[in-house]
Amino acid sequence: MTPPxxxxxxxxxxxxxxxxLDRTIARFQSRGDALIEVLHSAQSIFGYLENDLMVYIARAxxxxxxxxxxxxxxxxxxxxxxxGRHAFVLCMGTACYVKGAEAIQNAVAKRCGVSFGxxxxxxxxxxxxxxxxxxxxxxxxxxxxxxxxxxxSVDGAVERVGQWIAEPEQVSS
Amino acid sequence: xxxxxxxERAASEQQRQAEFKKRVLTCTAAGCVSCGAGKVxxxxxxxxxxxxxxxxxxxxxxxxxxxxxSGPLVRVAPDETMYKNxxxxxxxxxxxxxxxxxxxxxxxxxxxxxxxxxRQVKVVLxxxxxxxxxxxxxxxxxxxxxxLARALTEMKPEEVIEEVRKAGLRGRGGxxxxxxxxxxxxxxxxxxxxxxxxxxxxxxPGAFMDRSVLEGDPHRVLEGMxxxxxxxxxxxxxxxxRAEYPLAIERLKTAIKQAERxxxxxxxxxxxxxxxxxxxxIGAGAFVCGEETALMRSIQGRRGRPRPRPPxxxxxxxxxxxxxINNVETYANxxxxxxxxxxWFAAMGTPKSPGTKVFALAGKICNTxxxxxxxxxxxxxxxxxxxxxxxxxxxxxxxxxxxxxGGCIPAEHLDLPVDYESLQLVGSIMGSGGMIVMxxxxxxxxxxxxxxxxxxxxxxxxxxxxxxxxxxxxxxxEKIRSGQATPDDLALLEELCVMVKETSLCGLGQSAPNPxxxxxxxxxxxxxxxxxxxxxxxxxxx
Numbered sequence: 276m277t278p279p280x281x282x283x284x285x286x287x288x289x290x291x292x293x294x295x296l297d298r299t300i301a302r303f304q305s306r307g308d309a310l311i312e313v314l315h316s317a318q319s320i321f322g323y324l325e326n327d328l329m330v331y332i333a334r335a336x337x338x339x340x341x342x343x344x345x346x347x348x349x350x351x352x353x354x355x356x357x358x359g360r361h362a363f364v365l366c367m368g369t370a371c372y373v374k375g376a377e378a379i380q381n382a383v384a385k386r387c388g389v390s391f392g393x394x395x396x397x398x399x400x401x402x403x404x405x406x407x408x409x410x411x412x413x414x415x416x417x418x419x420x421x422x423x424x425x426x427x428s429v430d431g432a433v434e435r436v437g438q439w440i441a442e443p444e445q446v447s448s
Numbered sequence: 449x450x451x452x453x454x455x456e457r458a459a460s461e462q463q464r465q466a467e468f469k470k471r472v473l474t475c476t477a478a479g480c481v482s483c484g485a486g487k488v489x490x491x492x493x494x495x496x497x498x499x500x501x502x503x504x505x506x507x508x509x510x511x512x513x514x515x516x517x518s519g520p521l522v523r524v525a526p527d528e529t530m531y532k533n534x535x536x537x538x539x540x541x542x543x544x545x546x547x548x549x550x551x552x553x554x555x556x557x558x559x560x561x562x563x564x565x566x567r568q569v570k571v572v573l574x575x576x577x578x579x580x581x582x583x584x585x586x587x588x589x590x591x592x593x594x595x596l597a598r599a600l601t602e603m604k605p606e607e608v609i610e611e612v613r614k615a616g617l618r619g620r621g622g623x624x625x626x627x628x629x630x631x632x633x634x635x636x637x638x639x640x641x642x643x644x645x646x647x648x649x650x651x652x653p654g655a656f657m658d659r660s661v662l663e664g665d666p667h668r669v670l671e672g673m674x675x676x677x678x679x680x681x682x683x684x685x686x687x688x689x690r691a692e693y694p695l696a697i698e699r700l701k702t703a704i705k706q707a708e709r710x711x712x713x714x715x716x717x718x719x720x721x722x723x724x725x726x727x728x729x730i731g732a733g734a735f736v737c738g739e740e741t742a743l744m745r746s747i748q749g750r751r752g753r754p755r756p757r758p759p760x761x762x763x764x765x766x767x768x769x770x771x772x773i774n775n776v777e778t779y780a781n782x783x784x785x786x787x788x789x790x791x792w793f794a795a796m797g798t799p800k801s802p803g804t805k806v807f808a809l810a811g812k813i814c815n816t817x818x819x820x821x822x823x824x825x826x827x828x829x830x831x832x833x834x835x836x837x838x839x840x841x842x843x844x845x846x847x848x849x850x851x852x853x854g855g856c857i858p859a860e861h862l863d864l865p866v867d868y869e870s871l872q873l874v875g876s877i878m879g880s881g882g883m884i885v886m887x888x889x890x891x892x893x894x895x896x897x898x899x900x901x902x903x904x905x906x907x908x909x910x911x912x913x914x915x916x917x918x919x920x921x922x923x924x925x926e927k928i929r930s931g932q933a934t935p936d937d938l939a940l941l942e943e944l945c946v947m948v949k950e951t952s953l954c955g956l957g958q959s960a961p962n963p964x965x966x967x968x969x970x971x972x973x974x975x976x977x978x979x980x981x982x983x984x985x986x987x988x989x990x
Contacts, residue, residue: 310749315691315730342750349751349908350732352691368653369848369884370810372898406735406902408692409656410479411810411884412516412817423482 286331292320293331300335307338310346314353323354351406359394359401361439363432364418368407371415379415379432380404386433387440400439449711449718451597454588457710461589469504470547471525474534475577477512477663478656478695480519484535488520491539505547511664513577515564517816523577524552531556563833564815569796571804572780573820576664581699584706587667593712595786596671599678600720603786608679609635612782615790616802621647621738621775622850622879623955624801624868630772633762634680637770642682644673644724645766645773647743648689648696651735652851653902655882657806658776660818662689662696665780666703670726672779674713675786677724680772685726688743691733700728735852735906739954740773742908753908754954775880777806797823801867811848811884812838821866828862831885842887846970850879852899852906853959855966856892875966877959892971893978897925899963906956914957917948921964928978935982938975942968 286293299316303309313332318324324347333340347353363383367376384390387400394401410416413425419435465471474480474489492507513521518532522542529552531542538556546552570576579586587593599608613628634642646669650658662669673685689697704726707713715723729747736742737752744766746752765771781803785793794802801823807830810816814836821830831837831844838844846856855876857864864870868878886895900922909915924941927933945961945968952958968975 306749308747308749311732311746312730312749315732346749346751350734352731352733369851369882369898370654370816372653373811373884373886373890373895405692406651406733407653407655408478409650409659410482410516411654411656411808411882412479412519413482414810414816416482423478425479425482 295320296331297335300332305336307336307342310336310338310343311350314343314347318353323357325355356394357398359398361399361420362401362403362418363436363439364403364405364408365391365432366406366408366410366414366416366418367404368409368411368414370411371407374414375429376415378429379417379427382429382433383436386436395440399442400436451601451718454593454597454718457585458588458591458594461585465506465589467503468506471506471508472543472547473508473510473523473525473578475511475513475519475521475523476509477516477577477660478693479512479516480521481695483519485520487536488522488534488539491536492543495540495543499548501548508580509582510579511576511581512573512660512818514568514573514819515558515815515817517814518558521558521577527552528560530558530560532558564817564819564836567825567829567834568820569804569822570820571784571793571796572661572668572777572806573664573818574784575668576660576818579665581664581666582702584667584703584710584712587665591787592667592783593671595783596674596678596712597718599675599786600718600722605635605679605681608675608786611790612679612785613790615785615793616799617778617781617785617793618801618868619775620777620781620805620880622853622877624878627774627778630762630774631676631679633760634682634770634772637763639769641684641767641769642680643766643769643771644676644680644682644685645743645747645761645771646673646685646687646776646779647738647740647773648687648693648776649731649738649743650690650693650776650880651738651906652853652880652882654808654810654848654884655851655880656808657818657881659693659696660808661776661780661806662693663699666696666699667707668783669700669776669779670703670707670713672782673726674717674722674724675782676772676774676779678722680770682772683723683725685724686729686747686766687726688729688731688737688747690731697728697730704728734908735902736908736954736956739956742954743773744771751908753910754956756953777881798865798867800869805866805878805881807881807883809835809883809885812842812887812890813885814839823867824865826862827857827864827866830866830883831862835885838885838887842889844885845888845890846886846892848876848884848886848895848963849882850877850959850962851882852902853877853955853962854879855962856886856895856970858970860970875962875969877962892967892974893925893929896964896967897922897929900925900960903956903960907960908956911951911953911957913948913951914953914960917944917952918957918960920944921948921961925964928975931978932980933978934980935976938979 333343391402391404522531617627618624737746742752742754761771806820903918
């Protein structure tokens with residue numbers, strides 16, 4: 276295996292985002308036990324963990340690729356597929372469950388035509404279920420993009436998702 | 449920083465706060481932010497600027513004020529009037545009439561004589577919702593780092609441990625292991641390097657105590673950890689926190705930086721021989737990482753899979769070195785114990801479970817939010833008086849404690865004192881402090897299925913009883929729920945629960961059947977009603 280591309284040289288793809296990632300790797304002195312921190316950083320920079328990205332991280336931290344892949348798939352927080360333009364994160368904690376999150380889950384999934392954990396075919400909406408976002412006083416809660424919506428109703432949730440689906444597809448830069 | 453400097457900074461902050469005529473405190477913990485606290489703070493700031501009141505009115509953002517179901521919450525000091533459901537209009541009125549005019553606005557005011565406030569005893573949450581969580585001076589003015597200073601200058605490490613032991617503090621993560629004993633084991637363990645770990649991987653759905661403490665008073669946790677470092681001889685601390693708590697992570701980062709700059713973390717703390725630094729480790733959404741051996745593997749960048757104990761972390765932990773692992777709330781109790789003495793602490797609660805416990809009260813209850821009560825308080829007092837009972841028109845059915853590892857406490861046990869032993873007697877556990885109230889509309893088989901699905905998802909897959917057993921239990925529950933099960937299936941379910949409980953490797957598997965067993969114990973009828981009666985052979989008449 277060739278030594279990892281040191282942070283001094285640019286990534287062959289010319290993608291500047293790798294420089295940001297290299298900075299995190301350098302901060303942890305390429306230590307293998309910083310793998311989770313590096314994956315966090317990679318996901319926040321790239322949005323999701325592509326196979327090539329995991330290969331890059333494995334080399335940089337001098338870890339077997341199986342370890343990187345194993346850790347990335349073990350933790351729920353890491354995505355191996357790109358996310359939709361909008362994210363509907365429904366809290367499925369106990370308090371939200373008791374207050375009717377399941378009905379919202381079913382209605383929203385029906386409206387989107389995909390189940391939770393998936394993204395609609397046109398890439399408009401990702402449906403995610405969260406364990407508990409800790410805003411139990413406002414149950415049922417969902418995070419719509421970065422906006423926390425508390426005391427959500429079934430109709431309200433379906434309407435919001437409907438707006439996202441109806442949105443014209445933006446030209447991606 | 450010396451003690452004199454610490455006192456001086458605390459005094460000057462107190463002085464600064466006293467100079468304001470009015471201080472407007474707004475809760476900006478996650479719950480209130482999601483119902484618009486940010487806009488309310490913005491409005492107050494704009495008003496202060498517009499009316500040129502910067503010298504008379506201070507606008508402060510604080511941590512959780514407790515009454516999370518009625519946010520955003522605002523408190524006006526020094527007269528301590530608290531307001532709930534503060535929208536922009538209310539904010540305008542409060543600023544006009546109370547902050548400027550001096551007359552409290554009755555329409556939004558919360559009654560301070562409400563049992564929700566009078567029945568609580570605040571130790572861990574004493575500063576939560578009262579201080580600016582992003583300023584170390586605010587913490588100092590409220591007595592922060594005083595205990596660390598006293599421990600470093602007046603006490604030997606053994607004396608610190610003895611004080612914690614005498615206080616009778618037990619682990620607030622759920623198991624209730626005596627904290628003093630754990631500390632002394634780590635102190636005596638041999639190792640070149642020792643670690644102090646704070647478990648902030650609050651995974652139980654429905655629990656937000658640790659998040660609120662970290663968001664509202666992060667310095668208290670850092671201080672507790674530094675004292676633990678001094679007592680056990682550790683020089684490195686880690687806080688393992690969930691990625692789902694971005695605000696708590698930000699506030700902790702800020703707090704660590706401030707403490708380092710003030711010389712309260714880092715090398716030679718307060719000119720003593722103690723060197724102690726704290727790093728954050730961010731979790732990645734795995735419930736099993738709340739289990740201590742899995743947590744340590746996760747800190748080391750591996751998959752969070754538990755391993756058998758012994759060896760316990762206090763002997764062989766992070767990188768094979770002695771490691772002290774305590775929960776957020778446990779560390780948050782340390783500074784008050786050192787400051788006020790073990791006798792003060794032991795006088796609260798019950799002889800076997802001294803002190804207080806923070807609970808996150810949620811579900812079908814009027815006052816959802818964060819509460820702190822002395823151990824041993826009857827459950828009825830928490831539900832009916834502090835919580836205000838279930839919403840009108842429904843009756844209390846059960847309280848669920850301990851999350852997916854705990855159980856349901858039915859109405860007939862409402863007079864049960866809430867402490868570690870009593871909860872175990874009825875088949876539940878204290879857990880980290882989530883308490884979900886269910887009313888007559890909740891179906892207990894559904895609840896059991898909900899928790900079992902959780903355990904199926906979160907099982908790490910290492911041992912068979914947990915990996916396959918939880919899945920089979922979930923399938924059986926679904927069969928019962930859909931009305932296709934026979935009494936034999938119910939017998940099988942019970943047998944399987946006992947098997948998983950007895951043969952799983954770690955706490956997650958061992959406790960996963962608890963929600964099923966406890967609902968079976970108290971609400972068996974709901975299961976039986978769904979069964980198909982056994983077919984009885986009836987010979988045809990010839």
